[in-house]
Amino acid sequence: MIVTYSLITYLLISILSSSLKSRRRRTKVAQTSLPYTQQPAWRPRFSISLKGSPHFNLQSIPSPAISSPLARSEETTIKMKATTAVITIITTATCPHCLRLKHHLQNNISLTPLSTPYSEVQIDDSRIQKIQLLKKYTKGGASTVPQCFLGRHNLGGADDTIAMIQAIVSNIEADESISETLESRMLSSLSPDAYEEACTPFPLDEFMSVGSGDFEDSSAVTIDAAFVEENTKPKIGSSTPKSLKSKVFSNASRKINDSHSPIGLDYYDPATANSVVTALHQLVSTIIITHTDPATGNVDYLAAASDPNFTDIFVPATSLLKRIDLFSLKPEEKIPIVLNVYNLMCKHSFIHLGIPFKSLQRLQYFDYGLYLFNGGGVALSLNCLEVSEKGACLTAIICT
Numbered sequence: 001m002i003v004t005y006s007l008i009t010y011l012l013i014s015i016l017s018s019s020l021k022s023r024r025r026r027t028k029v030a031q032t033s034l035p036y037t038q039q040p041a042w043r044p045r046f047s048i049s050l051k052g053s054p055h056f057n058l059q060s061i062p063s064p065a066i067s068s069p070l071a072r073s074e075e076t077t078i079k080m081k082a083t084t085a086v087i088t089i090i091t092t093a094t095c096p097h098c099l100r101l102k103h104h105l106q107n108n109i110s111l112t113p114l115s116t117p118y119s120e121v122q123i124d125d126s127r128i129q130k131i132q133l134l135k136k137y138t139k140g141g142a143s144t145v146p147q148c149f150l151g152r153h154n155l156g157g158a159d160d161t162i163a164m165i166q167a168i169v170s171n172i173e174a175d176e177s178i179s180e181t182l183e184s185r186m187l188s189s190l191s192p193d194a195y196e197e198a199c200t201p202f203p204l205d206e207f208m209s210v211g212s213g214d215f216e217d218s219s220a221v222t223i224d225a226a227f228v229e230e231n232t233k234p235k236i237g238s239s240t241p242k243s244l245k246s247k248v249f250s251n252a253s254r255k256i257n258d259s260h261s262p263i264g265l266d267y268y269d270p271a272t273a274n275s276v277v278t279a280l281h282q283l284v285s286t287i288i289i290t291h292t293d294p295a296t297g298n299v300d301y302l303a304a305a306s307d308p309n310f311t312d313i314f315v316p317a318t319s320l321l322k323r324i325d326l327f328s329l330k331p332e333e334k335i336p337i338v339l340n341v342y343n344l345m346c347k348h349s350f351i352h353l354g355i356p357f358k359s360l361q362r363l364q365y366f367d368y369g370l371y372l373f374n375g376g377g378v379a380l381s382l383n384c385l386e387v388s389e390k391g392a393c394l395t396a397i398i399c400t
Helices: 001-035 075-083 095-109 127-134 160-174 182-188 190-199 202-206 225-231 270-290 301-306 308-323 329-354 361-367 384-390
Strands: 042-049 055-062 088-090 119-122 148-150 153-156 232-234 260-262 371-373 378-380
Touching: 001 075, 088 095, 088 202, 095 202, 095 270, 119 202, 127 202, 148 160, 153 160, 153 301, 160 182, 182 190, 182 329, 202 308, 225 232, 232 308, 260 308, 270 301, 270 329, 270 384, 301 329, 308 371, 329 361, 329 384, 361 384
Parallel strands: 088 119
Antiparallel strands: 042 055, 088 148, 148 153, 232 260, 371 378
């Protein structure tokens, strides 16, 4: 009889425990599916005591208070209104993704108006110092641009921020009664800690106070038609590369800076060499951004290849790289120049050779295009520059 009673008791306890666990799971799922502002202020906790006969003790345990981000103290609201610009974006003038992010912000303001205009901080000048500062405030120390901030809270790059904007716009289109600003909609999606961070003003003054860089100031050289005419001349038997006929990688001329010759064969000093390389990189970046679709960030390389600024100014000016003697540079002088040349050549090759879509084309792409240095006697591919960029000895293909 005792055994039977114990068995029945055990079965009842098992059934009830299972039922209670299932109920708690359903309650948890229901809570997480509710909007943040509708989360219950308490949740039930069940306990079973096995002393003597089985019984159940239902306790209602208050959970930590969860307040809505939109129901904050008056002090926080005042601090929020005192922020000079709630949304701040860190950009560069020639970044396609920065253009894409600004396009989405501007185009969605009509549906989700900003209480104050967003603030833009361009870091083209003093880039190294400002990127080091940027890493202090981004998630995971990210150093890429663009970076979008809500107050001091880092929302992420272009993809993360645009995804958040699109989700907000979708909710507004589904419910036309929503009349909140873009910032308030963003704030409502943040955790309490992130909300407080978002109400803290972004350190604009700290970014603006960063001084000029050492070797990234391209003001010493301005590459235009007059500069090209004064410093270069067409090479006998050579012509400016023709425009691309398609975006697909093609076997065009390998020596992509050999259509002209520099006037004067004396080598540049390191400062002048880096100023020329930086100015070339700025020019090709400007050409690319001119032919970038702001909605998608895609570049029309066919149009860029036909741009007079590319064919008549940039291509002839790249022949000035022949006046750089890479082998005579000290390591601290070589590193910034090689980094800038690598980025320059990547963009130039896309316009000159086309985009490598297949695996074999990608492998060929990094070895095919060549930049001439040292009076034209040394040619370096992207692979050679990449090896040098990583600190190894500067390898080169000696042209015959």
